[in-house]
Amino acid sequence: MTGLLTDVPVDIDRDAARRAAAEELSDPKYRDARPNFLQQIGQWLGEQLEKLLDGLSSAVPGGIFGLLLVLVLLIVLVVVIRLRTGKIARAAKAERAVFGATRKSADDYRRAAAEAVSAGRYDDAVRDRFRAVVRALEERALLDVRSGRTADEAAAEAGVLLPDVATELRQGARLFDDVHYGGRDGTEAAYRALTELDERCRRARPVAMAGS
Template identity: 50%
Template sequence: MSWPRSADVPVVIGRDDARAAAEAELAKADYLAAQPSWLERAAQWVIDRLDALFRALTSFVPGGGFGLAVLVALLVVVIVVVRLRIGKTARSGALARPVFADRTRTAAEYRAAAESAAASGAFAAAVRDRFRALVRGMEERGVLDPRPGRTADEAATESGRALPGVADELRWAAQVFDAVHYGGEPATAAEYDRMSALDDRAAAQRPEFAR
């Protein structure tokens, strides 16, 4: 890789050029996928810092290679920070999704679907449906109130209070459900067997308090 000749580097970088460069970078699709209110605050912060930086630069070193180096360094830092933030937001958003897409199936129907999937070696589908059978079964028993939009983590937390004997296993099951169904991770026969055993144990336990 060859470095650009000094003649190729702009001699003067103004505040308007810096502002335009920052706005062009922050307008890319990756950044627009973040929460709008957070993106607007981040963009305004970058623009304000650039304005302040170039006011300071012009007071003792007007433009030149130093100004370009500082601009590039600042933009690199901003890009790294924003990308890390977007990644965390995307991951957390991906996991905060509901357990059920269909509110009409019973726990028995989910269990039958899970057994069929497991018999054919489709363990991701088997794990997903067995967890749904577990949660729907607790709704049918009154351990959980039927509530649209409940996430796997919420189901595990709420049912764990009523069934403390399986609370740890419920948290594990919720993590596996999210990782497999929403995270696209593979499932194993051992995970399905463990999920099935948890479903059976939870069904056999009596809640310690009514919900």
Template identity: 45%
Template sequence: MTGAGGATGTTRPIRAGDDIPVDVSRVPAREAAQHELSDPKYHEHDPNLLQRGIDRFWEWVGDLLDGAAGSAPGGPLGLVVIALCLTGLGAALWWRLGTPRRTVFQGRSVLGDGTRSAEEHRAAAEEHAAAHRWSQAVQERMRALVRSLEDRTVLDPRPGRTADEAATDAGRLLPGHAGPLRAAARVFDDVTYGGRTADEAAYARLRALDQDLVEAAPLLSPGPARGTAR
């Protein structure tokens, strides 16, 4: 069969089920693919926003560690050694300094509910000191000091008085010992409520202060000025 222009060939009708090659340019094809992939059915099992954030965080940590391992002396092994050294240093500081505390020591009586005399507190303090129980020795010596000041009427007996209040009140009448009294109150609070540990030097200072206060004469409050009429 001869067609137009002298070309000879056989023509075949195109059926509906036949595959027809379609020449689509690159940009429309990419847009069509993006539109198809935006269908929610393709994202039913995707991680949620939180999970994606966590995954990105761990990727960042991994990259950071890889970079540190590359720059650390000895590579990954050197990084492990450095990490162990830092961990040991942190543990040593924690053990030496104790747990950080921000407790405000208020409303806690230095004498508690006890009725011991000053001499009984001193005897208990010396017993603890002989056994090197310095924290307990500091506590008992501070209680002896406050009880002694009450017995001498330097301080008026007042239930619930804290160590800091006792030091402040006594310091007004014994100004020469105001500084050591405040220091003694801080040591007592740190040991009793702050989880600190006293040592022999702390007890020795408190013991010397207690002995000095036994002979210290308090200032008398000045009375009203008197004038003579002429």
């Protein structure tokens, strides 16, 4: 009889049930099994990231693979921009600059070029003869004295005021770059071409003064 009575469900009121549940959940074994605050935050962040990726992957053609491709392209774009505008780009441009930290006069560059030719150093002769061309244009105020200007920039700027020699200026800049930046050997022909360019630039009249 006693066994039958214990098998019969016992009805308890709502407050008693709440107290019984609270007592059960207060057991340390439940508290130890529950994740701590940092774990809950990490779990929440993981869920949010998963939702974000799911949303992006559904919006990008190709699903998650399409999303990864887009991310890779964005990374490549950032790298390219940094290469073109960052420290690497500025360092590369500095290496191609016509002048270094100091400037000589145009005549000093012409003498240095002639001495280099006498010694058979046509690399230096080409560099210094083109520098003589650019420095002479600065001395005539046809180019402003600006650090970091490349040979192409000097040729383009000077060619606007001296259109009669614009083509030769571009060719001279290419000769300078080939030796100074491209690693090619200077030649006697290149030196003579730059010597002629120097003389033509000295005789040329800027378009702004043509009518005076």
